[in-house]
Amino acid sequence: MTPARRVPAVGGLAGGVGTTTVARALHAQDLGVVTGADPVPDVLLCRATAAGLAAASRVAPGQGPDRPVLAVLPLSTDPDGVDAAAAGTGWAAVVVLPLVPAWTRTPDPWSEAAAVLSAPRPSTAVRRYAEALGRIVTALSAGERLTRPLVPRQRGPLRPLRGVVLRPGPGW
DSSP, X not given: OOOOOOOOEEEESSTTSSHHHHHHHHTOEEEEEOOSSSSXXXXXXXXXXXXXXXXXXXHOOOSSTTOOEEEEEOSSSOGGXXXXXXXXSOOSEEEEOXXXXXXXXXXXXXXXXXXXXXXXXXXXXXXXXXXXXXXXXXXXXXXXXXXXXXXXXXXXXXXXXXXXXXXXXXXX
């Protein structure tokens, strides 16, 4: 029997990195901006800057069956310029999310993101975004991460900043 999987949790290392957009597109839990290293959300987002990738490297989880995915928001429409190796090791996958320029001009990009996987005739940018989401889902599905609760293993500095409370497990 396959163990039950929970809804993924998505968090970002800074504001404006696309956390809410990815959470809506994946129909996942939006943790907002998170800090610290324990626990790392199932999908962690950062910018494709030296500082953003260095921050991701500092919280990179190491090896194991429950590794999270790092999603990187590029600075331009050319995702090939991202140095994924700078993000450290231990990620189930490092996925560069393509920019969808039309979403910067719409008042509600999150509704459009929520429908990205079922769009009947998506633009090239939306299709590429959906393909990147598929890589995130594949990486999460390949591991055991979503069969385990997302709770801190020890008291640590990672706290969601937007109204989400992580329930501590036994021993707290």
